Amino acid sequence: MPRHSRDIVQHAWKAFAGHDAERIAAVFTEDAEWLAPAGNATAVALDCPSHLVGRRAIAHFLAEDFPRLFVRDVAVVFHAIHADGDRVVVEETMTATLANGTHYANDYCLVFDLRDGLIHRVREYLDTARGHRAIFGDRP
Template sequence: MAQDNRDTVISAWRTFAAHDAEQIAAFFTEDAEWLAPEGNATALALDGPSHMIGRKAIARFIADDFPRLFVRDVAVEFHGVYAAGDRVIVEETMSATLANGNAYVNDYCFVFELKDGLIHRVREYMDTARGHRMVFGTAR
């Protein structure tokens, strides 16, 4: 079970890069939730929520909204993917060129909770202050 859930999350992550909303939605339960820190720079820059509910909303964000801010050179370096039961933890560094021309590099930790082989909840953690500096100020 844990290995199947790990494989699902890795496959989902590869699919996110294609920005195809229909393919992305297929990885989530109908009532899936994605929770990021309130006031994070991505949500603020895109005038969107930090808590998305429903696979269509999540898929639309990944397929349509995300590429409006992270416009080029998006790369994800995985540092670890750990699975136990219905949970998969992903540690990664994401880099990209932002719409404002700044370089973006930030570390993330995601906690995926799966139900019946689909992603039911995602909790996202990142350095929100660093993200804010890169999106709205001078990047270091």
């Protein structure tokens, strides 16, 4: 198991990419939270909450729900990873092919707060208007 905060987050990304719920759950605290902007297009399209609470809910979303929308060619390009103690900030661009065949591309900033070598909280920031256009087109 990784020991430094930056390594913990990089290890977690490998778990996320594998879509294995048990492996994903293992990188989070029991009471972990993932907070994305309310009403973001992914949550709306999947009819999921934008604030996930608990390692099982987060793991279920990443293993089961996420792949229903982002169906193939999912790629993440990391622009920067900044670590300071138990906080890690990741700047990235994610691209994918959506379930409707549309290309998705958006920039993200994620703030990971760690506790006892596990992820305790993730705050996700993204261009919500760009995400909405990619997923829903021009529909309001």
